[in-house]
Amino acid sequence: MPAVQTTHSSAQKAPFYKGSSWILGSLLEMEKDPAAFMERLLQSYDDVVRFRLATESVHLCIHPEAISHVLHDNHMNYDKQVFDYKMMGSRLLGKGLLTNDGPSWLKQRRLSQPAFSHKRINAYSSIMQRCTEDFLKEWQQKDGQELDMSVEMAALTLRIVGLTLFGKDLIHESAEIGHALSDANQMLTRRLFSGIPDFVRFMPLDFKLKKAANQLRNVVDEIIEERKGHEEDYDDLLSILMMARDENDRGMDPVQMRDEVLTLLLAGHETTANALTWALHLLSLHPEEQEHLSSECRTVCQGQVPDFQKTKELEAANRVVQETMRLYPPAWSIARRCKKDDEIMGYPIKSNSLVFLSQLVTHRHPDFWERPELFRPARFSADEIKSRHQYAFFPFGGGPRLCIGADFAMMEAVIILSSLMMEFRVEPLREKVDMELLITLRPKDGLPLRIQRRSV
Incomplete structure (x- = not known):
């Protein structure tokens, strides 16, 4: 109590x-x-x-x-x-939703909110299902192998956020984005703890951080550039941002648009990937919870990747995701x-x-x-x-600044985790996995597990 x-x-x-x-x-x-x-x-x-x-x-x-x-x-x-x-x-x-503040933040929040309505999230579930089905087929070819869950989950969640929010399949860019994001995450954290003022920008890690940031911005610039010239509504976040007009009928400033896309691209996959990685780690250490979750998924989903409605019935999967975020909150401060x-x-x-x-x-x-x-x-x-x-x-903050993608992230995590557990077991390869508290909470040096396909 x-x-x-x-x-x-x-x-x-x-x-x-x-x-x-x-x-x-x-x-x-x-x-x-x-x-x-x-x-x-x-x-x-x-x-x-x-x-x-x-x-x-x-x-x-x-x-x-x-x-x-x-x-x-x-x-x-x-x-x-x-x-x-x-x-x-x-x-x-830049001034994306995570770092922005005051009236400017409120304006951007209201503009982006429709992309995360229950109706839109329901529609996104079909893309999440398709990506997860493709991922399961890849794992079937890797049965019995040792895989780094950090890499695996980041690739899957990046593909999902790219397709759902921006209409772009980033499957071929996942390695480049993953390396750049890891570098940016580590360099930013070291810079924050250095105690050196932000205006000092001649440290070696500053140059590495700038290189990583430029790589990520280039990916975002390509996403936006590909969409230009297409006036139709793609029913995603990028369409909302590109079609938005202020009281003087002006579109969003290009720099502001890049900041919003970059923020949601990175935050939208990094945190969910970390939560799923830690969830698989915990399940590998608790076979009884793993079997309970698998049994529930088989009963509720009947061998199919769950949709939006089914995720609400998967009580064990929801509880595992929540308990994982209690012990290992992706955003820890x-x-x-x-x-x-x-x-x-x-x-x-x-x-x-x-x-x-x-x-x-x-x-x-x-x-x-x-x-x-x-x-x-x-x-x-x-x-x-x-x-x-x-x-x-x-885990998603609270009050008016509650994470805009909280429902999106929960549905995505439950769809992926329940689908993986329905078809595979995961086995631990390390007795101890240390936390690495960067901007987000990651497993230090990755998290290798062995996957074993369940008998049908």
């Missing part, structure tokens, strides 16, 4: 974690092993804690009530004017800047303070998750969900 909310005198500051360095505070700890650093904070604090990253004072919100306050209850007082999003924007994503003096759970928060939320921390809070280190999909039964605080689990 949820812990009773505690509040504190407004004169009492949140407890302070000193960190290992008098000069840099906790920056070196965060850079060396952010997962271990977060675990130390969770073991010692249960609602809000302060720490320092070089000159920046940070409040980490751990308790779901604090998460709710920042993302929902008082969300207007917290913006994205933080170093993380500014660097991601200036170095890679959220940063906000406090605009005006505020108070969170009784602790004063000064204007311009940096506020940090971490799914990796709150999703393992022992007051809300019994034995949180265990993989137990049954946590996501209807009764258990009702008994928990809404923000004890927030």
Whole structure:
């Protein structure tokens, strides 16, 4: 059951974690092993804690009530004017939905929202089915082989997001995009933890990051260029963006369009690919859950790749995906800047303070998750969900900035995972797989598994 909310005198500051360095505070700890650093904070604090990253004072919100306050209850007082999003924007994503803020973000969000309506998502399911069927045929030729699930899932989800949102089959570009995205992910993370201001752009990793960003932008430019000259509505996100007109009948600025396409192309496949990779890892370690999921899929789907309606009936698959995102949230942190003096759970928060939320921390809070280190999909039964605080689990963020593709991602993950488990078993090849906390949460050095086709 949820812990009773505690509040504190407004004169009492949140407890302070000193960190290992008098000069840099906790920056070196965060850079060396952010997962271990977060675990130390969770073991010692249960609602809000302060720490320092070089000159920046940070409040980490751990308790779901604090998460709710920042993302929902008082969300207007917290913006994205933080170093993380500014660097991601200036170095890679521009002013796409992830990094944009204020009225400009709201305008773009409203413009893109129709592409993620229930009607559109239902229509996308047929493309997801077709891509998954093609993928299963490829795996049939690889029966008994050791495969890196990170590579496999990224290729499949990239193809799906390319076809559904942009009408472009990126199957031949998957390797190039995968390498460029990995480089950008690693270089951005190292740059963020370096503590060096963004205007300094002559470090070796800056050149590698710029090269990766240019490769990704070139792919997006090709997608947009191919669509130009075609006035018909392709019923996808790219059509919505290209046909949009403002009050002066002007189309979207080309740079803004590229930023939106790039953001949704990368975020739309990277996070789902990571969730599926971790799900297959967990299932490989828990054969009983794997067999339960396979049995349900065979009963509900009768050997067919599920469609939109069938995904709602696949309770075990949905629970496995949710429990995976609890233990290994693809987007593991959220940063906000406090605009005006505020108070969170009784602790004063000064204007311009940096506020940090971490799914990796709150999703393992022992007051809300019994034995949180265990993989137990049954946590996501209807009764258990009702008994928990809404923000004890927030893999897609929350409030007005809830991920625009949350329903898309859940349907895609359930279709792919249930189809794979219906036809294949996965077997572990490593006793331990370490997390790599970059912009997204990936398995360090990939995640090889052996696939074995089930007997019909």
